[in-house]
Amino acid sequence: MRFHRDPISVAEAQRRILAFAGKNKVEHVPLTESEGRRLAEPIRATNDVPHFPKSPYDGFAVRAEDTAGASLEKPVELEVVGAIACGDAPDFTVGKGQAARIMTGAAIPEGADCVIMFEMTTENEARVEKVVGVKKEMKAGENVIEVGEEKKSGDLLVEAGKRIGPGEMAILATFGYAEVPVYQLPRIGILATGSELLMPEEPLRYGKIRNSNSYMTASQVRQAGGIPVLYGNLQDDPDEAVERVLTILEETDMLITSGGVSVGDFDIMVEVFKRLDVDLLFNKIAMRPGSVTSAARYNDAFIFGLSGNPGACFVGFELFVRPLLQAMQGKPETGLKEMEAVLGVDMKKPSSFPRYVRSSWKIEDGKAVVYPVGQDKSGVVTNITDANCLMCIPPGGSGVAKGDTVTVLMLPYNVGE
Numbered sequence: 001m002r003f004h005r006d007p008i009s010v011a012e013a014q015r016r017i018l019a020f021a022g023k024n025k026v027e028h029v030p031l032t033e034s035e036g037r038r039l040a041e042p043i044r045a046t047n048d049v050p051h052f053p054k055s056p057y058d059g060f061a062v063r064a065e066d067t068a069g070a071s072l073e074k075p076v077e078l079e080v081v082g083a084i085a086c087g088d089a090p091d092f093t094v095g096k097g098q099a100a101r102i103m104t105g106a107a108i109p110e111g112a113d114c115v116i117m118f119e120m121t122t123e124n125e126a127r128v129e130k131v132v133g134v135k136k137e138m139k140a141g142e143n144v145i146e147v148g149e150e151k152k153s154g155d156l157l158v159e160a161g162k163r164i165g166p167g168e169m170a171i172l173a174t175f176g177y178a179e180v181p182v183y184q185l186p187r188i189g190i191l192a193t194g195s196e197l198l199m200p201e202e203p204l205r206y207g208k209i210r211n212s213n214s215y216m217t218a219s220q221v222r223q224a225g226g227i228p229v230l231y232g233n234l235q236d237d238p239d240e241a242v243e244r245v246l247t248i249l250e251e252t253d254m255l256i257t258s259g260g261v262s263v264g265d266f267d268i269m270v271e272v273f274k275r276l277d278v279d280l281l282f283n284k285i286a287m288r289p290g291s292v293t294s295a296a297r298y299n300d301a302f303i304f305g306l307s308g309n310p311g312a313c314f315v316g317f318e319l320f321v322r323p324l325l326q327a328m329q330g331k332p333e334t335g336l337k338e339m340e341a342v343l344g345v346d347m348k349k350p351s352s353f354p355r356y357v358r359s360s361w362k363i364e365d366g367k368a369v370v371y372p373v374g375q376d377k378s379g380v381v382t383n384i385t386d387a388n389c390l391m392c393i394p395p396g397g398s399g400v401a402k403g404d405t406v407t408v409l410m411l412p413y414n415v416g417e
């Protein structure tokens, strides 16, 4: 007996998955190892920035009132009473008629209320020792970075769930987060089913092909913030498959298989689901490619049965596994980002299911224009390399025409490098 297969929509399939998505445990990792992880807590400023008034220039810290009437022709002379380097805590006061040498980033001394750049003093002509001529009238506060001017202590800087990149690294270091609270990375077991499969290092034999899905999926997992664990290839043998699935689920948080989910004689994943008596979430989705994509819960763990066809396997991951991995790592909005683009060619193939076509968008004459990357067949493996989006073609009618506006789901691959 076969499982009954009723197609559900992509949105409903995503909803069924996310209904079980719990956030991963939190761990603290050293700052240098936090790159690419998702923050488990919002990051707030732990101090004002800056926390002392500082100079943005190399120059002299002076009192604005002392510069009244100063000009290029008639510099006002001030007595130089000290020098402040970056990192110094000045222990003297700038009094009436006085100035202090000050460097970019150094603390403004007591008494001074502005900074005049070296270029606007006689320092520019010859290095001064005891007396400097100021060539410009200054205002109080001019060229002074005030306490808290950039951020105030307690300000929210980064929301929880954000992935740590260069900007977040700079913030974490600035505010003393030597240890960073992040979500644990989910460990994802990857298993390819199919007696035809060879390892990459094996020579080709007639009728056989090399397993590409596992390596493609591992890359998708890694880029979505998971740790892929490769479990090799499995013969189309249900007894062995059940055993392997159980072992993998003991060692990982989730299993992704590819192949064997359709209606063929050797499509063993259907049998595996039956024998394990899983809680089936879905086994048929109204979409192309990947309509046979299946998902189940087994003792609080997810099993994804992605299609064997590489194009369908790729799309199945992006639409169903990615949102789950994002939710587990606290990302508030899950799924691929959408945008509108103009279709660059006719796509006249009618389909009763919505299609998610591996495509590439680029800007032409100021507009986003999208093209399929090549043959839109789910068995094609060699054009995924060119895809930076999935073009969504609604079902029915006679497809879409060049110039029509379509929704595209942006992939995080092949962009900007």
Ligand SMILES: Nc1nc2c(c(=O)[nH]1)N[C@H]1C(S)=C(S)[C@@H](COP(=O)(O)OP(=O)(O)OC[C@H]3O[C@@H](n4cnc5c(N)ncnc54)[C@H](O)[C@@H]3O)O[C@H]1N2
Residues within 6 Å of the ligand: 192, 193, 194, 196, 197, 209, 210, 211, 212, 213, 214, 258, 259, 260, 261, 262, 263, 264, 267, 289, 290, 291, 292, 306, 307, 308, 309, 310, 312, 378, 379
């Ligand atoms: N009678 C029907 N036949 C098929 C249907 C259907 O509805 N009725 N659906 C078709 C669709 S659509 C898809 S998609 C595939 C799904 O097939 P399976 O998920 O069962 O995958 P397999 O049969 O194991 O393999 C399909 C294809 O993919 C190649 N493959 C498998 N694993 C890998 C791998 N790890 N790396 C690279 N390539 C792989 C395999 O050799 C086959 O060529 O079913 C259609 N049939």
Ligand code: MOO
Residues within 6 Å of the ligand: 287, 288, 289, 290, 291, 292, 307, 309, 311, 312, 378, 379
């Ligand atoms: O469900 Mo399939 O991926 O269209 O060949």
Ligand SMILES: [Mg+2]
Residues within 6 Å of the ligand: 259, 260, 261, 262, 263, 264, 266, 267, 308
């Ligand atoms: Mg099959």
